Amino acid sequence: MSISTKYNPKEVEKKWYDSWMERGFFHSEPNPNKEPYTIVIPPPNVTGVLHMGHMLNNTIQDVLIRRARMQGKEACWVPGTDHASIATEAKVVAMLKEKGINKSDLTREEFLKYAWEWKEKYGGIILEQLKKLGASCDWDRTRFTMEEDLSAAVIEVFVDLYRKGQIYRGVRMVNWDPQGQTALSDEEVIPKDTMAKMYHLKYEVVADGAEKTYLTVATSRPETIMADVAVAVNPNDERYTHLHGKSVRIPLLGKEIPVILDEYVSIEFGTGALKVTPAHDLNDYELGQKHRLPTIDILNNDGTLNEQAQLYVGQDRFEARRNIVKDLKEADLLAKIEEYASVLQTSERTGAVIEPRLSMQWWCKMDKMAKPALEAVMNDEIRLHPPKFKNMYRAWMENVHDWCISRQLWWGQQIPAYYLPDGSFVVAATAEEALKLARKESGNDNLQLSDLRQDEDVLDTWFSSWLWPISVFDGFKDPDNKDVLYYYPTNDLVTAPEILFFWVARMIMAGYEFRNELPFKNVYLTGIVRDAQGRKMSKSLGNSPDPLDLIDQYGADGVRAGMLFSSPAGNDLLFDEKLVEQGRNFSNKIWNAFRLIKGWEVDESLPFPNEVAVKWFESRFNEAFVQIEDHFSKFRISDALLAVYKLVWDDFCSSYLEMIKPAYQQPIDKQTLEATTAILEKVLKVLHPFMPFITEEIWHELKERKPKEYLIVAPWPKKDKFDKDIIEKMENVLNVVGTVRNIRNSKNIANSKQLDLYIKVMNQDNYEPFHSILSKLANLGEIRFVQENVEGAISFIVAGDEFFIPMEGNIDVAAERERLQKELEYTKGFLASVDKKLSNERFVSGAPEAVIANERKKKADAEAKIHAIEQSLASL
């Protein structure tokens, strides 16, 4: 038989993924006899391609779902995508541009047709990529936030909340791209560091006195003075105390505006006097609201000045700036011009300088819905992992702002508000209902459908995804259907802390608002995947490896393990290809352990020499398993993997297999092979959630399996008793082995040369049963128990017992003396520190019994050790 010495993932992965799919292992149906375990995927953008963040996130979900499936739960992982209105619309616009088509030349319907075509073509790519990773989603349940049923849910919710008074229209500042003539989301705005000019303008103080005085105001945008409605100063600024209650005149325009007082104004910045232009600056807008000031909008959509400005009407904002600076100079109203470093907001799409601009938007009230959502997290009904995010969550929820839910786009659910000819509007799920409502409310029965105009805007994508845990089970369309009743509330959600507020908090709100129940019980927050220099991975930086390349190179199992090695919950992961390499090496290690076992011939006549080794490993497995389960229960996935890793590599491969391994080309006895096969099966089980492909492959290679007997659905091990005594004894034995190896190494004794070992010990039972293990692992010849110290030997102490390796006279007495002397000093120092503790009256009376007993044991051990070392020194 020849099995490659290197594990080859490529051949294996597709085979098993297809096989799992064919047999329907991923598919779930409500089963009253089983406990449901449900995860809904954080739906990736249809525009997205798999990046490292997805890899981490979905690996964790797959680990959780696979474990639950093996635990015999009805495991259901619902996949899907979200329509990502802004990103998708941008992609479609770009695609059309390449074809020479302008969005503005198309009707809404024509544009949406192109958008759907684009979605059908590219929208599923990311889900196909997840399959390469091994994600065991129930693909029959794949949903999309803009499909018919989910869109209907969005509209239903909008109408419902509007009727409840939770949705309203209001003015808000948006990022306006005058070139693209569209509003942009914050994510589409690119800040650029630039040198800007600060103009110091002289505002004449309105006073009864004859002599003109001025208040100097600094601004970077002098062309906006026509939209000024006040000048604000800090009430604590003594330079301006005399202006309290006064007013000033806008330069050139001569219009009188008040001087207002607000602590918001920074005394140090500029001249300490701030012109307030509510229509063209967000902070000014808030200031204006607070002081009940009017807003004057002087800009057209294309960035030119309108009639409101009175001056420079029709000129572009930058042209107007040049002209007004010239005019101000001539009128001697410009005190000075300063250069200063500032950040210019520009459009990602057109590069134009963004204009903050007021516009009418739709809003969803948050305060009422936030209350139960905050409580649920604070009282741990919903647990955040790690819990440090509770504080962040609370801070946000206690100061929650209303949610702007309208977007000036076409790709998305169109807002179901219908305007009447008189400008009033009605909200209804369909145009027909809207018409009925409009007739009723206006009292005008002659209104026709053609008289109504539906709001142009669409809803924010989050307004779809906040319903996700309910809508994927059709919980709006049919609130009592068997799926939603069975699977909702879901169990665990795995996502990034960046969207804790945008998404997680809102899902919790929606859960309570629409089903009166939480949407999930645990939220596992992953970190951000960064590169080795700590930079966030991004396409523009080009510092992100292509996950599919990685899978190609290292295997999906290797990549999965590599991602998890260094990703404690909530901490950023500094990705290094070394990690994935380690993951691949681990695959290879497992593969070779399997090769070893698979290669053995059985000789049925042989006795069973490995009872101790088998017993030990079984205990060791059970001990480790308790730990692994504990890690899982606390969502310490990385720790769980590490515990499995050590169990497999150190205990199973380095210790157990070395103990039972027959000499080269020798057969093995039947009992050992059977026990070892059973052990390997258990090991494969705990490995499977992390490394599904290689484990399924070995599972089938190990034995003939029945048609449905797959590892993916094999029963998860149960917690079992373990023999602490044998674990402790083996630890000592392995310690002895390690020391002997160390001595070989430091004395340059070849591994092939057998050594003898004499043991001076109180209780022979501690070593007697381990004879063959000792001699095999340390390559020993004679092992003998002795009563007296052995002359001409190197000695060492493990757990209070003394060991001697005779050196046939060629022992370096001086070096040996020095080594022992060093150890003696060290042990004496240690004893002194223990003694100090024990002689402290307050320690003895204050510390718990167990701690004191432990200190006493340390003291006794140290004293015994000192005695032994002194004896050895004397006998040298």
Add this chain to the structure above:
RNA sequence: GGGGUGUUAGCUCAGCUGGUUCAGAGCACCUGCCUUACAAGCAGGGGGUCACUGGUUCGAAUCCAGUACGCCCCA
């Protein structure tokens, strides 16, 4: 500016309720091995005043306060 969070080996991180032989992994490093499961490996080794300063305690990496530096969120 407000809030959050972190600082432990060269690097990335564990260390859970303050107390198990005087702090643990992995990677990197050093030494020796191609010993037929595995060089993607084996055996062994070195490396830390737990950011700093104070406090609480019999006892602090762990709790508290302050300082310094870093990151995140909000404005």
